[in-house]
Amino acid sequence: MNTNTNAEVLYDQYVANTYGKAPVTLVKGAGTRVWDDRGNSYLDFVSGIAVNALGHAHPTWVRRISEQAAQIAHCSNLYRNETQGQLAEKLVALAGGRKKLFFCNSGTEANEALIKLARLYGRSRADGVEGKCYKILCAEHAFHGRTFGGMAATPQEKIQGGFRPMLEGFAFARYNDLASFEAMIDDQTCAIFLETVQGEGGVVPATNAFLQGIRALCDKHGLIFMLDEVQCGAGRSGTYFAYQQFDVQPDAVGMAKGIAGGFPMGAIWMNSALADLLKPGSHGSTFGGNALAAAAALATLEVIEQEKLLENVQTLSSEFIPKLNALVQKYPQQLTGIRGMGFMLALCIKSDPVAMTQKLLAKGLLTVRAGTDAVRLLPPLNVKREELDEALQIIEQCLQEAAT
Ligand SMILES: Cc1ncc(COP(=O)(O)O)c(C=O)c1O
Incomplete structure (x- = not known):
């Protein structure tokens, strides 16, 4: 008897299998909770892979998108739109002023823009000669996306395999190892490019000393410092x-995922001097920063501010992390530690993390693997204390069952 729902049949038959087999079909969400097409509900600690900053269907976000869609959704970047300028102003203020934004639609596109910016900077450093100063120094275990620039900056066989030759001009040093970066800088290097917290690589935050050392190296060698x-x-x-928790100032930063709370958007901010390197025609995006995406991002920022969600992350994560650490103490046969910052956390386990995510899903908690040893916990920024406690209970049930 075929027990697949119609949605499963259509998805599996017609959608390319790039993410493996989707185990459930999610049809509805409200806050931190989602429902599948069989009526099961789950606590969503994946948040669309760190995207749904406000959880699902936040009323302000829904209203702002609906109002904007009824007004004007898209007009290309041949014309100005009102919300893009408003959003850029807010993001510049959040980044401390004297910056400009470029908008696109995803993380890999943001990184593509950073890579192109680094090349323009390298050309300006080499008195306008192209191809002399173009190398970008990145980190081992990085993940920067799946376009050719993103892949080239991502030194992993599972990402690059099958697509070679890669774009040239990337070199790799050890994350959090300043000496290994210093040793790789040469006359052709124009930029250092890092994740502030390595995500797909296992949720590994940079150290203060490392990021500050990278800033000093960039200043010493005339390189730009770019963060993903x-x-x-x-x-x-x-x-x-x-990076604001590390006492460093990068020259350009790529962002995406959470910025528009679930609407596709990517962006980079860059210092004004770097922004001047971009001229009409040098880079662009048909959809980037369209009125609808920018309205979604403005609504997300408005809710983050009004509901004090940064404070929520700080307060609740500082309660949640010790509780996770208590589980590590209690189940040393299974857990090895906790990594991460705020609500970008990894529960490090000795067994297969994918199997653990499946067990958690069966008990109603959505999580996602990170690296080779971790289950990632990415609740929305507005998660509630009771929901964190519920997630802890589910995690503990799985650990108890595995122990017996
Ligand atoms: C640090 C980082 N950079 C880039 C990307 C690529 O983003 P996207 O999938 O939106 O292209 C990701 C996605 O997981 C990421 O975690």
Whole structure:
């Protein structure tokens, strides 16, 4: 007897299998909770992979998108739209002023824009000669996306395999190891590009000393310092940008995922001097920053501010992390530690993390693997204390069952 729902049949028959087999079909969400097409409900600690900053169907977000769609959704970047300028102003203020934004539609596109910016900067450093100063120094275990620029900056066989030759001009050093970065800088290097918290690589935050050392190296060698905050940005770390907890100033930052609360959007901010390197025609995006996406991002920012969600992340994560650590103490046979910042957390386990995510799903908690040893917990920024406690109970039930 075929027990698949119609949605499962259509998805499996007609949608390319790039994410493996989707285990459930989600049809509805409200806050931190989602429902599948069989009526089961789950606590959503994936948040669309760090996207749904406000959880699901936040009324302000829904209303602002609906109002904007009824007004004007898209007009291309041949013309100005009102919400894009308003959003850029707010993001510049959050980043401390004297910056400009470029808008696109995803994380990999944001990184593509950063890579192109680094090339323009390298050309300006080499007195306008192209191809002399173009190398970008990245980190081992990084993940920067799946376009050719993003892949080239992501030194992992599972990402690059099958697509070679890669775009040239990328070199890799060890994350959190300043000496290994210093050793790789040469006359052709124009930029250093890092995630502030490595996400897909296992939720590994940079150290203070490392990021400050990278800043000093960039200053010493005339390189630009670019951060990928696609996953850790937009409030997930407890500050709007994660680097703000490290006492460093990068020159350009890529963001996406959470910035528009579930609407596709990517962006980079760059210092004004770098922004001047971009000229009409040098880069662009048909959809980037359209009125609808920018309205979604404005609504997300408005709710983050009104509902004090950065404070919520700080307060509740500082209660949640010790509780997770208590589980590590209680189940040392299964757990090895906790990594991360704010609500970008990894529960490090000795067994297969994918199997653990499946067990948690069966008990009603959505989580996602990170790296080779971790189950990622990415609740929305407005998650409630009771929901965190419920998630802890589910995690503990799974650990208890595995122990017996
Ligand atoms: C740090 C980082 N950069 C880039 C990307 C790619 O983003 P997207 O899937 O929106 O292209 C991701 C996605 O997981 C990411 O975590």
